[in-house]
Each structure stands twice: as C-alpha cells, then as structure tokens.
Amino acid sequence: MEIVMIILAGILIAAAVYLILSRSLLRVIIGTSILTHAVNLLLLSMGGLKEGAIPIYGKEIKRYVDPIPQALILTAIVISFAITAFILVLAFRSYKELGTDNLEEMRGVPDEQ
Amino acid sequence: MSNSLVLPIVIPAIISIILIFLGKQALTKRMVVFAGALITLVCASFNLWNVMQHGIQFLELGSWPVPYSITLTVDYLSAAFVFTSSLMMIFIIVYSYQSVSFERERYYYYSSLMFMLAGLNGAFSTGDIFNLFVFFEVFLMSSYVLMIIGGTKIQLQESIKYILVNVISSSFFVLAVAMLYSVVGSLNMADISVKLAQLGDHSIITICAILFIFVFATKAGMFPLYFWLPGAYYAPPIAILTIFGALLTKVGVYAIMRTYSLFFPTETVGNILLVLALLTIISGCIGALAYRDMKKIIIYNIMIAIGVIITGVSLLTVDGMLGAIYYVFHDIIIKAALFMLVGVIIRITGQTTFDKTGGLIKQYPLLGWTFFIAALSLAGIPPLSGFYGKYYIVKALFQEQHIIAAVIVLLSSLVVLYSVIRIFINVFWGKPGALIQHPPYMKMMVVSFLVTMLAVAFGFYADQLFPLFHQAAVTLTDTSEYTKILEVK
Numbered sequence: 001m002e003i004v005m006i007i008l009a010g011i012l013i014a015a016a017v018y019l020i021l022s023r024s025l026l027r028v029i030i031g032t033s034i035l036t037h038a039v040n041l042l043l044l045s046m047g048g049l050k051e052g053a054i055p056i057y058g059k060e061i062k063r064y065v066d067p068i069p070q071a072l073i074l075t076a077i078v079i080s081f082a083i084t085a086f087i088l089v090l091a092f093r094s095y096k097e098l099g100t101d102n103l104e105e106m107r108g109v110p111d112e113q
Numbered sequence: 114m115s116n117s118l119v120l121p122i123v124i125p126a127i128i129s130i131i132l133i134f135l136g137k138q139a140l141t142k143r144m145v146v147f148a149g150a151l152i153t154l155v156c157a158s159f160n161l162w163n164v165m166q167h168g169i170q171f172l173e174l175g176s177w178p179v180p181y182s183i184t185l186t187v188d189y190l191s192a193a194f195v196f197t198s199s200l201m202m203i204f205i206i207v208y209s210y211q212s213v214s215f216e217r218e219r220y221y222y223y224s225s226l227m228f229m230l231a232g233l234n235g236a237f238s239t240g241d242i243f244n245l246f247v248f249f250e251v252f253l254m255s256s257y258v259l260m261i262i263g264g265t266k267i268q269l270q271e272s273i274k275y276i277l278v279n280v281i282s283s284s285f286f287v288l289a290v291a292m293l294y295s296v297v298g299s300l301n302m303a304d305i306s307v308k309l310a311q312l313g314d315h316s317i318i319t320i321c322a323i324l325f326i327f328v329f330a331t332k333a334g335m336f337p338l339y340f341w342l343p344g345a346y347y348a349p350p351i352a353i354l355t356i357f358g359a360l361l362t363k364v365g366v367y368a369i370m371r372t373y374s375l376f377f378p379t380e381t382v383g384n385i386l387l388v389l390a391l392l393t394i395i396s397g398c399i400g401a402l403a404y405r406d407m408k409k410i411i412i413y414n415i416m417i418a419i420g421v422i423i424t425g426v427s428l429l430t431v432d433g434m435l436g437a438i439y440y441v442f443h444d445i446i447i448k449a450a451l452f453m454l455v456g457v458i459i460r461i462t463g464q465t466t467f468d469k470t471g472g473l474i475k476q477y478p479l480l481g482w483t484f485f486i487a488a489l490s491l492a493g494i495p496p497l498s499g500f501y502g503k504y505y506i507v508k509a510l511f512q513e514q515h516i517i518a519a520v521i522v523l524l525s526s527l528v529v530l531y532s533v534i535r536i537f538i539n540v541f542w543g544k545p546g547a548l549i550q551h552p553p554y555m556k557m558m559v560v561s562f563l564v565t566m567l568a569v570a571f572g573f574y575a576d577q578l579f580p581l582f583h584q585a586a587v588t589l590t591d592t593s594e595y596t597k598i599l600e601v602k
Contacts, residue, residue, distance in 0.1 A: 020277070020281065025273065028277060032277065032280045032281065032284070035280075035281065035284045036280075036284055036287075039284045039285075039287045039288050039291070040287070042288060042291050043287060043288075043290075043291040043294075046291040046292060046294055046295035047294065047295070048295075068294075068300070069291075069294070072243055072287075072290070072294075075243070075247060076287050079247070079250045079283075080280075080283075080284075082254065083250075083254070083257075083276070083280055083283075086254075086257060086276070087273075087276050087277070087280070090261065090269070090272065090273060090276065091273070093264065093269065094269040094270070094273060097264070097266060097269055098266060098269060098270065103273075106270040106273065106274075107270070108267060108270040108271045108274070108344045108347075108348070109267065109271065109343070109344045109347045109348070
C-alpha cells in the first residue's frame, strides 16, 4: 500500500514541479498547492499505513493507526491554506497593478547600466 | 523547569494582538510596541542569566513527559539568540518611527513586527522539529506581510518570488520531517538525536540531512539557493530590510547549526556544508564587487557572512563553533548598523547608487565616522568586533588542514573591506554631488550610532562573553548535555 502512495506522491510532485516552472502566475500557484498535497500525502504514508481503527478511544479496540502524522498534517494543511489565500490575493493585486500575470515580465529590481 | 522560558514568545504575541485592536492611533501604537519589546528584552535577559547560572533550561509544555510533549529547550546558544533578537528588535522599532511612512504604520506594521519577534524567539528556543517548522511559518508569514506592506510595483513583483520560494522550501521542510519521522518515529530533537546515534551511519540519514540542508540553505541564502535573496531584500523599505538582513537569514544558520550538530554529525555532511559555504563566500564576493548600489553591496555582504559562519560550523570542532558563534552575533549587530547607516545616507542624498554623491563628510561628520567604524568592524580589524569570530574560524580551519578554505575566508575579508570602503570614499570624500536636501534624519542617526557603538562594545568586551560562547560551542559539539532532558524523567 505504501508503494502505491509513494508513487502517487511522486506523480503529484512531478506535476507540481512542471506547473511551478511555467510562466503564468496562476499555474505556479496551482503547482504549489499540488506540492503541498503531495507532501501531506507523503507525511501520511511515512507514518505507516497499517490496519487499525481511527484514533478515537474505545474500550474494545486493540489497534489504532498512528495519530501523530494526522495531527501534523492538520497543522500543515491550515498553514498552507493561509499562505495560498495570501498568495492568491497577492496575485490578484499584482494583476490589477502590473497588468500582467506573466512571471517573465515581472522584472523586479532594475539592473544597473 | 521554569515557565519563564515561554515569556519571550508569548509576550510579543500578546502585544501583537493588542496592536491589532489599536487601529489608527499611531502614537499609542508606537508606545505599546516599544513597551512590549522592552518587556520581552527583560524576560529574555532573565532567561539568559538563568541559563548562564544554572545550565540548560527545559520546559515541557503541558507537563507531559519528554518525548511525548513539545519541549522548549533553551541552551546557551538559544538564550543568546533570543536575547540578541529581542535587543535588535527594539532598535529597529525606534528606527522605524522616522523611516517608515505613516501609511505603512497604519497597516499593522508594528503588529507584524511583534509577530515576527514571537516567531523568531520560538524558532530559537524550541526543542521539537515540527514545532520549529511551525515557528518558521509564523515568522515567514509576518515577513511576507512586511515585505508587501505599502504595495509598490517593485514590492509586488519581488514578494511574489520571495513567497513562492519560501512556500516550496517549506513544503520540503515537511517532507524532510516526514522522512525523519519514518526513520526514527519521534519529533523531539533530543530524542531524535539519541535514536539516530544508535542507528549509526545509514544512507537514508544522509539523504534526510541533505533535505534539511536544502531547506535551511534556502532560508539562509547559501550558494546554489541564494538567487531569491538580492532581489527580494532590495524591494522593501530600509527598516524592514534591516530586520530581514540582520535576523531572518540567521535563523536558517541557527537551524543548520542545531540540526547538523544534533542529527547528522557525520563527515559527509560536514564536507557538503564546507564546500557550499566556500562557494557562498565566493559568489557573495563577486556580487559585492560588481555593484555600485549601496543596498546591493550590503545585501551581498550578508551572503559572505553566511558563508563564513557555515564554514566554521561545518568543522564541528569547539574552535570552529566558537568562531561561528562569535561571528553570527557580530554579524547580526553590524549588519543592522550598516543597513541603518545606509538608510540614513539614502535619506540625505536621495540616491541609492554612490556615483552621484560625494563630499558628505563636511556636513555630516558624525555619520561619516560612524560609517567608517562600522566598515572596519565588518571587515574584522582587530580591536573591533568582527575579528574574534574570523580568528577562531581560521584557526580551526588550519588545525583541520583546510588551508585553501582558510585562505578564501581571509581573502573574503579583503573584499568585504574594499566593498564597504568604496561606499565610504565615494559618498563622503570628493566634491559634493547631487543636491542635498536636509530631511529630518536625527532619530535614525541616533539609533544607527547606538547600534554601531554596540558592535564596538561587543568587540571590546569579547573577553567577558567568552565563557558563555565557549559553553555554547561545547554543547553544540558534545550533545550529551542537550539530550540530558530525556534522563530527567
């Protein structure tokens, strides 16, 4: 099971890298959110995917799945959600201000002659 | 076992929340933020004193026993870092009073500053690897806000790049934590250290180490991953640039010190770090020589300093670590001083390149000589503060037979001196250049002067700091005292 998950995470990371290397800002942002998905999936599978009940205490349950990666993923999801929201607003603002979403045209700091 | 360890993290966070409610009352906000930073500094110095008297301090949050809880582990290095960052934040706040415009102050500027201080202090004092990630995100998030605040075109363009780079490197941080968790099954840094030492020299551990170096090198601006730094640091106003240049990259350095000495003290990792650090020095030197723009020259000097510090760290000997610790604190102070002085110069002349300026020494002698002292201190002229760090690093390099590395470090000082003295000669000597208006700059000048004097004092009282830094270096090279927390229970 872990092998399948790792391959899936690999495919997601490959897609994310491809999107991040493109010119359009929106595609780059989609790439970063796919990257966080891949990383969260990997965090889940690295904790081990053995059979077990959900980590809520019950008297008759013998085995639970590892609760720590779930807590870590929950934290990581919220953080990446906040940052994605911020960067989307930033993209919107920069589109209004600069009139482009092409990263090639965002020259930034002017070079000296 | 004292609760006072959380105060340098909690107080700025509370002050930040209070500042959000204050809204548009500029004067009240200034007073509140100053008082908050002052209280933080008092708490940080109490912790520093406590650590110096009684050794490493631990705090298990929520009173859960050690490997199961998040711990705050404040050793000599962390306590000194927390103290320094709180101190520098006070200077930066006072400097911002005059240099940051009212418009920016209205939009939660001080609130972001305090939140950043909370994140920095948390990152320095945590003993849990995932908690380190969370505190990294806390100060990175406030750094995004600080970078974008004002919303000029150049800021928009550069902060998009900055945020994208940091989002990607944060994802890789989670990935590295995931891999480490799958190997050792623990998140407490002391626990991971003990368990990895039992595992021995596996190739998977080296892979984890390289992932961590990749992440922290991006944050610190080391050789192949520094590409975002010059542009991103050029965009925001000078007060914000001072925080970024003085403190933000140093967290990456601190994290490399911590993870390298605790998790992966192997020769392979050390050699990788050494090579990367030397390449960082070289590329920083090229940048510092290439530009005629004052801000850019100092920005490339950050990279040189990062390279020198990591060179010292990579040896993992007491002398190398001692040099790195001396140099990192020197660099925090002197980079802040230089950015502040450059800010004053830009304020007076209205130019960022030094071509059109000249002859300022007659009208502004205090500014001129302060800049001169700061420049000499940056290069490491013996009685001043930059000397001791480089002395120990070069000594350690000679002891370990890395002659070429030592020569590169020494030559880099020459380049550093040339690059800053070039600013001094062009701005202060010669005949007067472009017309000089006389804007109010006195508050900025006083703060810059004080920070430069602090750097000078750091040089003159280096002897008194030796016991603290020596113990910090010993705890980094021999981690048994750090991992003692596991035996306390």
